[in-house]
Amino acid sequence: MKRTVLIALCIVIINVIITNRLNHSRLQGLARQLANFPVPDGVSVQELQSVSGSITGRGDGTDYLTALLVYAPTLSREELLEHYNSNPFKPVLSTKIIDNLLSNYGEKVAKAKNDAGVYPVSVYVNDVTEGELKIIRDDPQNNKTYGRRLNKTLRFKELRYVYDYTDYYFVILYDEGYPELLNFSILFSIWHSWFR
Numbered sequence: 001m002k003r004t005v006l007i008a009l010c011i012v013i014i015n016v017i018i019t020n021r022l023n024h025s026r027l028q029g030l031a032r033q034l035a036n037f038p039v040p041d042g043v044s045v046q047e048l049q050s051v052s053g054s055i056t057g058r059g060d061g062t063d064y065l066t067a068l069l070v071y072a073p074t075l076s077r078e079e080l081l082e083h084y085n086s087n088p089f090k091p092v093l094s095t096k097i098i099d100n101l102l103s104n105y106g107e108k109v110a111k112a113k114n115d116a117g118v119y120p121v122s123v124y125v126n127d128v129t130e131g132e133l134k135i136i137r138d139d140p141q142n143n144k145t146y147g148r149r150l151n152k153t154l155r156f157k158e159l160r161y162v163y164d165y166t167d168y169y170f171v172i173l174y175d176e177g178y179p180e181l182l183n184f185s186i187l188f189s190i191w192h193s194w195f196r
Contacts, residue, residue: 023062026092027052030121031066033089034173040083042074046158046168049133053152063176064092067133069156073167081125084171089121091175121175128168131159 031050039045050066072080091098098119126133135152162168 023052023064027064027066030064030089030092030173030175034066034068034171037084037087037089039070040072040075040080043070043072043080045070047156049154049156051135051152051154063174065135065152065172065174067154067173068171069128069158070169070171071167072169077125077127077169080169080171081123084123084125089123089173091119091121095119121173124170124172124174126170126172128159128165128170130165131156131162133170133172 027050031048035045035048046069048066048068050064052062052064070080075083133154133156135154159165159168
């Protein structure tokens with residue numbers, strides 16, 4: 001019995017380590033895409049922040065978000081959005097892997113191809129109104145009680161001593177809708193098949 005518990009514990013620990021490394025690697029790939037994207041003339045890059053995990057969901061999936069803080073005194077928010085939408089960003093997983101996830105997980109994968117047959121990465125440009133980016137989601141089930149719920153906050157060091165946020169923008173890449181890699185129901189089914 002002790003051996004079985006030890007084996008199960010090792011499987012869980014290894015799964016957690018591998019999942020964290022994979023998520024970090026995928027997140028860095030998304031951040032690299034945004035950091036290497038050409039910046040328009042008159043725009044200066046201030047800082048880049050990234051986060052992965054259950055960003056806007058219920059906790060049963062993995063999302064990837066990277067935000068670039070830019071100072072753009074010569075461009076409007078709409079012009080920045082048009083610039084960053086001019087070339088589609090690649091999702092953190094290849095199309096083949098996403099297709100495989102869709103066939104295996106079905107409704108747990110909230111991805112859909114666009115007209116070009118590509119899984120799009122959402123691009124947003126938000127005005128900076130405070131020194132951090134708050135990622136809030138509406139909670140329709142508890143709307144009467146809780147309303148909107150804060151899921152994550154990214155704090156930007158470059159904004160600590162900025163008091164006038166005019167011409168500062170967050171350029172955000174958001175790749176969402178993947179099933180959680182650390183899936184205990186999958187682990188349980190493996191465990192059950194080994195030790196029954």
